[in-house]
Amino acid sequence: MLLEILGAALESKRHVAYVGIDPTAGSLHIGHLIPLMCLLHFKLRGHGAIPLLGGATGRVGDPSGRLTERQLAD
Numbered sequence: 001m002l003l004e005i006l007g008a009a010l011e012s013k014r015h016v017a018y019v020g021i022d023p024t025a026g027s028l029h030i031g032h033l034i035p036l037m038c039l040l041h042f043k044l045r046g047h048g049a050i051p052l053l054g055g056a057t058g059r060v061g062d063p064s065g066r067l068t069e070r071q072l073a074d
Contacts, residue, residue: 017039018050
């Protein structure tokens with residue numbers, strides 16, 4: 001049932017998805033692969049895809065509740 005609803009919603013119009021990568025990480029790792037592959041499949045099926053890599057994703061906010069700003073990686 002859920003798959004039919006999701007399929008109908010995706011086929012009804014063009015959608016846009018994004019994936020943001022944390023700039024404080026030292027490098028990309030295997031944990032980034034699944035979201036990026038999903039973004040690729042989304043794009044291959046005619047939807048919009050926005051990969052966000054870099055400093056802007058670190059300035060959006062920290063969902064962990066910390067009050068200090070994260071240090072950007074060099």
